[in-house]
Amino acid sequence: MHIRSSIPADLRSSDITPEPLYLSRREWLAAAGLTVGAIAGASALLPRRAGAQQAQGTPYGLQPDDKPTPWDDVTGYNNFYEFGTDKADPAVEAKNFKPRPWTVKVDGLVKKPGDYALDDFLKAGRIEDRIYRHRCVEAWSMVIPWRGIMLADVLKRAEPTPGAKYVEFTTLYDPARMPGQRSPVLRWPYTEGLRLDEAMHPLTMLATGVYGRDLPNQNGAPLRLVVPWKYGFKGIKSIVHIRLTDRQPETAWNLSAPNEYGFFSNVNPTVDHPRWSQAKERRIGEFLRRPTLMFNGYADQVASLYSGMDLRRNY
Amino acid sequence: MPSWFVRVREWKRPRWWTWAVWIAVLVPAPTVLAGLLSDFLLGTRWLGSNPVKEGELILGQLTIKYLVATLAVTPVRRIFGWNWVQKDRRTFGLTAFFVGLAHFLWYVMLDIQFDGAELSKDLTKRTYIIVGFIALLIMVPLAVTSTRAMIARLKKRWTTLHNWVYAVPVLGVTHWWMSVKADIGEPILYSLVFAGLLGWRIWHARRETSRHATAPSK
Numbered sequence: 001m002h003i004r005s006s007i008p009a010d011l012r013s014s015d016i017t018p019e020p021l022y023l024s025r026r027e028w029l030a031a032a033g034l035t036v037g038a039i040a041g042a043s044a045l046l047p048r049r050a051g052a053q054q055a056q057g058t059p060y061g062l063q064p065d066d067k068p069t070p071w072d073d074v075t076g077y078n079n080f081y082e083f084g085t086d087k088a089d090p091a092v093e094a095k096n097f098k099p100r101p102w103t104v105k106v107d108g109l110v111k112k113p114g115d116y117a118l119d120d121f122l123k124a125g126r127i128e129d130r131i132y133r134h135r136c137v138e139a140w141s142m143v144i145p146w147r148g149i150m151l152a153d154v155l156k157r158a159e160p161t162p163g164a165k166y167v168e169f170t171t172l173y174d175p176a177r178m179p180g181q182r183s184p185v186l187r188w189p190y191t192e193g194l195r196l197d198e199a200m201h202p203l204t205m206l207a208t209g210v211y212g213r214d215l216p217n218q219n220g221a222p223l224r225l226v227v228p229w230k231y232g233f234k235g236i237k238s239i240v241h242i243r244l245t246d247r248q249p250e251t252a253w254n255l256s257a258p259n260e261y262g263f264f265s266n267v268n269p270t271v272d273h274p275r276w277s278q279a280k281e282r283r284i285g286e287f288l289r290r291p292t293l294m295f296n297g298y299a300d301q302v303a304s305l306y307s308g309m310d311l312r313r314n315y
Numbered sequence: 316m317p318s319w320f321v322r323v324r325e326w327k328r329p330r331w332w333t334w335a336v337w338i339a340v341l342v343p344a345p346t347v348l349a350g351l352l353s354d355f356l357l358g359t360r361w362l363g364s365n366p367v368k369e370g371e372l373i374l375g376q377l378t379i380k381y382l383v384a385t386l387a388v389t390p391v392r393r394i395f396g397w398n399w400v401q402k403d404r405r406t407f408g409l410t411a412f413f414v415g416l417a418h419f420l421w422y423v424m425l426d427i428q429f430d431g432a433e434l435s436k437d438l439t440k441r442t443y444i445i446v447g448f449i450a451l452l453i454m455v456p457l458a459v460t461s462t463r464a465m466i467a468r469l470k471k472r473w474t475t476l477h478n479w480v481y482a483v484p485v486l487g488v489t490h491w492w493m494s495v496k497a498d499i500g501e502p503i504l505y506s507l508v509f510a511g512l513l514g515w516r517i518w519h520a521r522r523e524t525s526r527h528a529t530a531p532s533k
Contacts, residue, residue: 077364085498088363138496140365185497256497275441275494277433284364287355289428 062143063297068131068211069142073284075216079136080237081185082171082178083218089180090218097177099221099238108168108243111159118222122208124157125149129212130205135267135296137231141281146226147209152200160196160244167199168192168249169225170241178238186252192225192236193249193263197305203228203298206239229298231265262315266306267296271315328399336403339384340410344417347373351425367425374418375447375491379505381411382484386512393519405461408480412454415487419451447490450483484509 076091083093104121107113127149134142155167173189175181181188198204205226208215215221220237227234233253243249253261260274269279269292280289295302306314347370350361362369385407392400427433437444457477459465466473488509492502 072360073364081497085500087365140368183500272436275443277436279433280430282365282367287367 062131062133063293066131066133066143068145069284071211074142074144074210075219077284078218079233080180080218080220082180082188082190082238084180085185091216093179094217094221097217097221099215099217102222102240104223104239105241106154106158106243107241108245109161109164110244111161113158121154121223122149125153125206127208132203132205132226132228133296133298134228134232135281135292137233137261137265137273137278139276139278139281139292141283141290141292143283145211146205146207147212148205148207148226150202151204151206151225152202154206154242155196155199155244158242158244163246164244165196166245166248167194167196168241168243168245169194169236169239170243171236172238172240187255190236190252191249192234192251194227194234195248195305196244198227198302201302201305203301229267229295229302231261231267233261234265264306264311264314266302266311266315267292267294268311268315269294271312324396326395326397328397332399336406340381340406343377344374344414347377367421371418371421371426374414374421376501378411378415378418379484379487379491381407381414382487383505383508383512385411385480386484386509390512390515390519409458409461411483412451412458415451415454419448443490443493446486446493450486450490453479453483453486481513484512 077087078090079085079087080090080094083090083097100118102118103115104118105113105115106121127147129145129147131143131145134144151167169192171190172178173181175188194204207220207224207226208222210216210219215224220235220239223239224237225235225239234251248263251261251263253265254263267278272278278292281292282289293299347362350359351366351370353359354362354366362373385404388400388404388407392398423429423434427437438448439445457480460469460473460476469476484505488502488505491505492499495502
């Protein structure tokens with residue numbers, strides 16, 4: 001599934017009005033002759049929605065009524081504890097963060113480890129724009145036009161050895177530049193992980209931008225992970241280290257509250273967070289809540305990764 | 316006693332004080348509701364990107380703050396000798412109840428939007444919601460018996476009943492503490508404030524009893 005940019009590279013967020021963007025994308029996909037089948041998991045729960053999806057043939061799990069969330073919300077309301085625990089903090093506290101020069105280390109169980117300057121690192125793949133649904137574990141959601149490369153391309157370049165089973169990601173650790181790291185709200189540096197097949201999945205992105213612009217600091221500049229079928233906290237920000245390993249990596253939120261945040265953290269409306277229901281979500285900008293979709297609407301593309309697994313135990 | 320402190324103790328209730336209390340009590344919660352309406356109807360961003368959640372949080376935190384005010388009245392009165400603050404205690408206490416009730420109704424009507432299944436699960440299985448709900452329930456009889464007629468009618472039993480007010484901030488802060496993901500800074504701060512306000516009462520009561528015990532009997 002190689003879907004390339006439908007947003008001109010010089011387009012700025014101010015030029016993008018959500019509806020035309022969304023429509024142009026749909027027309028383009030229709031032209032490309034893409035079809036998306038019914039979402040198995042969701043259709044059982046939400047026959048009406050799944051039916052609509054089948055008829056429209058929308059890409060990347062987007063529903064017909066999904067519209068990109070405004071720039072101000074995407075860049076002004078997010079968790080990035082390295083810059084404060086309030087969701088409005090990162091936009092203020094990360095203002096002076098310098099995301100360049102930036103080096104990314106790729107090592108572990110690979111034939112070709114290396115330290116890359118960011119621009120060289122990104123040569124592994126091709127920059128493209130993709131609109132993804134984003135579901136936070138706190139039961140709010142957005143629709144975000146990301147820009148970036150496929151993680152798979154980075155991993156292929158490094159050539160994982162047969163023993164590699166997992167990928168571990170690490171955020172920059174620099175309390176002088178990331179003031180939130182001075183207080184022990186989480187174990188620093190933030191770490192995250194994916195199973196290798198999840199990491200190689202064509203939906204999994206390393207984002208360098210949003211709305212056609214470079215990633216704002218508060219959104220994880222200059223490089224962050226985007227895994228649209230998982231809860232947002234899996235999308236580790238400001239990545240400096242990618243390590244292939246044979247053991248399931250320790251992840252920051254799982255260490256903080258293991259009974260609340262599992263390693264997989266796939267979006268699943270049938271498995272509640274211990275303190276709140278995950279059946280519905282509040283789309284930022286909307287008043288009425290929406291039903292949450294299995295794998296955040298990406299069941300068609302990713303459900304097979306977990307066939308035979310007990311998703312209640314592997315939350 | 317330093318002379319400035321003597322002067323402070325002699326303060327009478329300033330004229331602006333009553334106004335200040337009414338503003339502190341009547342303005343914040345309706346402002347939150349106005350902010351929500353403005354954000355959804357006029358497209359403003361007073362409550363940020365997620366106005367329903369933000370408003371719910373602000374109302375909960377306001378409840379805690381009115382509880383601080385309520386419990387601060389007696390220590391302030393004793394320490395500064397300002398007997399005139401006493402009549403504000405009921406005002407603050409009733410406001411804590413009504414804003415706490417607004418917080419709960421906001422959660423039912425705007426947050427979970429009358430989802431009965433979710434409400435019943437929250438109220439039976441989710442400890443932090445149960446704890447917060449109990450705090451609200453305790454405030455109901457206290458609010459109902461806050462009138463002068465009830466004080467006169469219940470006499471000594473009124474004091475016994477209203478000692479339950481001390482459980483409310485303990486449960487309220489516990490509710491807040493349990494609801495946050497990892498950032499427990501503010502719940503810790505308010506725990507210390509309430510520990511101070513309740514600790515002062517214990518200290519004061521001990522001092523009073525020992526004073527009576529050592530008073531010469533005739």
